Amino acid sequence: MNLNKEYWENRYQNEDTSWDTGSITTPLKEYIDQIKNKDLKILIPGAGNSYEFDYLIANGFKNVYVIDISSHPINKLRSKNPKFEKQILIGDFFKHKGAYDIIIEQTFFCALDPTLRNNYITKMNDLLKPKGKIVGLLFNFPLSSEGPPFGGSIDEYQNSFSKLFTTKILEKAYNSIKPRLGRELFFIFEKK
Template sequence: MKSRFDKTYWENKYLNNKTGWDIGYISTPIKEYTNQLKNKNISILIPGAGNGHEVEYLYHQGFKNITVIDIAEIPLKNLAEKIPDFPKENLINQDFFDHNNTYDLIIEQTFFCALDPHFRSNYVTKMKSLLKKGGKLVGLLFDFELTNEGPPFGGSKDEYLTLFSKLFNIKTLEKSHNSIKPRKEREFFFIFERK
């Protein structure tokens, strides 16, 4: 199944500065979660990283084993300019579903909500395959009604539990208490561990 949100769609978003999802810095819930990680050697994947504020923050905190995937080339070039010593081979211009490797941690920040909702079960299966056993998928999921309007596409706690619980242990799925103001009361913070 082909998505209507393909490489051209996302490249045009960057070319036309239509990047309303980009808040300009790492989101507070993800920052606070990563601040308590002790092992800086873990392998981290950030799919659909966009301009990579999470990447930049983590890299400057000493996490050096970070891989970034984006279907659009422009944000990867921006990231390479922002962090000149970031390993170029870890900036991967690729469709997420074509990526094959395994990681200790995958960070979800406005990637799931940008995918055509028809791809949600594929996303869950792919995430499982990209995580080492016991690896974690951590981040934010929107909490508003799923409609055809988007991206971003919404979802509900019940939907997320149904989607993820077959392949992941649900460690945390709760209203984010420290979301940025425009997303307050509209996102869940989650930690899902690969079964």
Template sequence: MAEQLDDNFWSNRYLNNSTGWDLGAISTPIKEYVDQLKSKELSILIPGCGNAYEAEYLLAAGFKKVTLIDISEVLVKNLKEKFSAEIEVGKCEVIHGDFFKLEGQFDLVIEQTFFCAINPSLRPQYASKMAEILAPNGKIAGLLFEMEKPEGPPFGGHTQEYLGYFEPYFNIKTITPCYNSIKPRAGTELFIILEKK
């Protein structure tokens, strides 16, 4: 790929408001998953968090340990302002950085358009890094695209390909077509729940 999907690339997308992937709210499948979580003490990571509507929803619902990471400096600056009250009381942390260099342990990773935003050559590394940062029995939950889209971002892919990355590290609890996608994404999303082995 000629294009570097780095800070400059993503910061320019935010500065130019070229964010077609941005739903403006938490997606229905993730909202319904979050709504059934019992413990508000879970340590939750949202990588490649974008405008972080998921974090907004989690914090409003009483979750106390939400970490956001994004490679775009412009975006992270905005998020630090947006979540300043939650950051101050220790309920939220916002990191400007590269997910692949992240350290820490999390109970749950919310996957919302991060996997499809990275260069597909990094997908095996994504799976191993997720296993590294998840606590025992930790989970990835969220959405992957099920469609042909070699030119991205977002990049597409298919279930069989994804299983190849995840099965070495995770018990596949769910990988199924979404029944509750928003209309523009109907028929193109898989809901996943992967539990660390």
């Protein structure tokens, strides 16, 4: 399976988006609700329909960027948020340049081919400012070749991220949406 731009465009055009929750998920909403500094520079990679972007903008955050390889969800997002069009990017995350305080992870890591996981971790490190954080959700079920999504475990994630990041939180999400209950880990990894 080649998880390239065409693959994702086809999934969106055929409305084959079973991962799409239709709104921001509770763990991310509750995390965002406690952020006081609305000037933080935030990136949401592999954004898809990015309900997180909509929620952040609606709550006064103006320095929020999204990137996705697929034009379909990005064009939808741009039409809903024309004032932020320059912050809604079509492109390859691995070629993106920037410096962010927070990167929000919502189904992107587990949608990538597992062979790209080390590249993802390195790129996240490159995109974060000193002491910057990756915050979000990772799937908590066995990694297999069936996917996306591709799973993983607390031990796998801890081992993979620990070279470049300090684990602040990595635990079962207690407030997952019903279809994902018991299958998600909430995490905060801080750049070393």
